[in-house]
Amino acid sequence: MNLSERQVRMLEFIRAYLREHSYPPTIREIGKAVGIPSTSVVKYNLERLQEKGFIERSGEVSRGLKLKDGPSFGGTGNGQGLVSIRMLGVIHAGASTPTFGEEEDPYAGEMLTLTVDMVRDPKDVYALQVVGDSMIDALVNEGDWVVIKHQRTAQPRDMIVARILDKEETTLKYYYPEGERVRLQPANPKYDPIYVPAEQLEIQGKVVAVVRQLQ
Amino acid sequence: MNLSERQVRMLEFIRAYLREHSYPPTIREIGKAVGIPSTSVVKYNLERLQEKGFIERSGEVSRGLKLKDGPSFGGTGNGQGLVSIRMLGVIHAGASTPTFGEEEDPYAGEMLTLTVDMVRDPKDVYALQVVGDSMIDALVNEGDWVVIKHQRTAQPRDMIVARILDKEETTLKYYYPEGERVRLQPANPKYDPIYVPAEQLEIQGKVVAVVRQLQ
DNA sequence: CATTATACGGAACGGCTGTTCTTTTGTCAA
């Protein structure tokens, strides 16, 4: 069940082509790259590769070709998938609340892709980009992405998106309910907590992850 | 520069199609899915999407279509967007330098999986976990993962892993060479920079990304 | 009103693309 030299070169070419173009090559492109003058021979060897489990083909479809995963992808074992998350807008102190639901948003259609182990349940999860440096006490800075799970309640010690009603302000803080009031603790222990009456606090969601990409 | 409803639906369809087939759809497939009867209109909107930076097109090529990264990062959606990165150890102030190369490390064999867009070149890239709160001026806290590209030089404004020789200390700072000395600027602008003679500074690498996973 | 830009529909053109058919070559067992 060995691969012929031609088949090895075809596989290598398909991999390289996919890396460069992110769509598969045509039969003729494969033939030209590997030095096969006849399309029927390429098709013949593609069928052999499919029999041996190296590729998957969609018949009669141009570029209908898929590489099956070889042993090259180790990964963590658990995280073999990607999750797409809606990018819903921006979060910043002072002004407006992050928008939910049907409202117009500037990032409509854009998605953020993370590995599954960063977001266990992609339902009700969305991402906001931080504007301004008002979140520095949460160890978050301008341009960072904050991944948020939308929920109205939280457990103690959760990092939450907290909206303080009378201040019209949205911040990220650790959540410590203390009877009638709530202590909101910055992520940076060098900063002081603030205290808010429980009825003045609106929980917008829980922070699931923070991602900062430099350069 | 907003997307029309059609364009959003086209993007969503392309994503779903890529996830299912791992090759891009044709213009006619897009049109049929989104409810556009004319191929020229699909082409027209694909051009708008390309202008706005959401996709990339290879002209005159069947299925010559590629999803582009979002403004910060995002998956390609073709299912090949994962990169495994070595987890090399921990980083913290005071004690030892992060280990490189063949030395023994507690995370041997473990890998961190990220999307390709977070790490463009996985060569010489590794991840360190932060211990202690000594990195708070870099907006990094205990438990965060710092993705580092190993290099001995840096560009001004890079966030670097800086080792100050006479202090035996490793920190994350923005790098500003100023002639004979180097200004190391914390990521948190509320903190003051420190100044180090150029020959006392050893650059261990460049920070590529910071990932914080909560809950 | 005329002008311009944007968005959409329909139809046709020409090249691309996978498939099929026919033929040839080389190898190996009977």
Add this chain to the structure above:
DNA sequence: TTGACAAAAGAACAGCCGTTCCGTATAATG
């Protein structure tokens, strides 16, 4: 030798596919 079979080559076909051209509708602008 003969027959079977894998592998390859070339040619032709039908359908696929991106592009182009022409026309229409709407909104904004002056």
